[in-house]
Amino acid sequence: QSALTQPASVSGSPGQSITISCTGTSNDIGIYNLVSWYQQCPGKAPKLIIYEGNTRPSGVSSRFSGSRSGYTASLTISGLQAEDEANYYCCSYAGSDTWIFGGGTKLTVL
Amino acid sequence: QVQLVQSGAEVKKPGASVTLSCKASGYTFTSWYIHWVRQAPGQGPEWMGVLNPTGGATTYSQNFQGRVTMTRDTSTSTVYMEMNSLKVDDTAVYYCVRVGASTGRFDPWGQGTLVTVSS
Numbered sequence: 001q002s003a004l005t006q007p008a009s010v011s012g013s014p015g016q017s018i019t020i021s022c023t024g025t026s027n028d029i030g031i032y033n034l035v036s037w038y039q040q041c042p043g044k045a046p047k048l049i050i051y052e053g054n055t056r057p058s059g060v061s062s063r064f065s066g067s068r069s070g071y072t073a074s075l076t077i078s079g080l081q082a083e084d085e086a087n088y089y090c091c092s093y094a095g096s097d098t099w100i101f102g103g104g105t106k107l108t109v110l
Numbered sequence: 111q112v113q114l115v116q117s118g119a120e121v122k123k124p125g126a127s128v129t130l131s132c133k134a135s136g137y138t139f140t141s142w143y144i145h146w147v148r149q150a151p152g153q154g155p156e157w158m159g160v161l162n163p164t165g166g167a168t169t170y171s172q173n174f175q176g177r178v179t180m181t182r183d184t185s186t187s188t189v190y191m192e193m194n195s196l197k198v199d200d201t202a203v204y205y206c207v208r209v210g211a212s213t214g215r216f217d218p219w220g221q222g223t224l225v226t227v228s229s
Contacts, residue, residue: 003156047219048218091157091216093214098169098171099214103154
C-alpha cells in the first residue's frame with residue numbers, strides 16, 4: 001500500500017496560517033475518521049499533535065487544528081511561529097488493523 | 111509518567127537478524143497496543159505492525175509479513191520485534207509506540223533504535 005500523499009514542503013511567514021494536505025483513498029481516509037498528525041523536529045521522535053481527525057492532546061496549542069473532507073485530511077496551523085518549523089506527518093487507519101503514514105511535509109517559517 | 115524505553119543501536123550485516131526491545135512503564139501494560147514504526151533516513155514513517163499485549167495477537171504490514179515477529183513478556187512489560195533477512199534498505203530508526211485500541215493516537219513514542227545494515 002502506498003503512503004498517503006502530502007506536499008513535500010510548505011512555507012509561511014510568522015503570524016500567517018498554513019494548511020498541509022494529506023490525500024488518501026477510499027480504503028483509508030475516505031472511510032475512516034481516524035487521522036492523526038505528528039510534528040517531528042530533527043533528531044527527535046514524532047510528537048502527536050492531532051488525533052481522531054480534530055482532537056488535540058493536552059498541552060498542544062489550539063493553533064493546531066485538523067479537518068477531513070472526502071479522501072483528504074488537512075492540518076491547519078494558525079498564527080505561525082518560528083518554533084513550528086518542523087516536518088509534519090499524517091497517519092490514517094487503513095482497515096484490518098493496519099495503519100498508513102504520509103510521506104511528510106517540511107514546514108519552513110520565513 | 112508513561113514511558114517507552116528502547117534498546118540500543120545495532121549494526122548488522124545483510125542477511126542477519128536483529129531483535130529490538132521496548133520496555134513500557136507508567137501505565138497498565140495490557141491496556142494499550144504497541145506498534146512498531148520505522149523511519150529510513152530522510153523518509154516518512156512506515157508502519158510495520160501491532161501487538162496486543164493482552165493475548166499477544168499481532169497484525170503485520172504486508173511489506174513485512176514473514177520477515178517480522180513481534181512478541182511480549184508481560185512479566186517485564188517488554189515488547190520485542192525481530193526482523194530477519196536484513197537488507198541494506200532496512201537501515202532506519204525503529205520506534206515502538208503506544209496506541210489505544212481504535213483511536214489512532216500514537217503516543218508516546220520510544221526514543222528510537224538506529225539499525226544500520228551494512229556489509
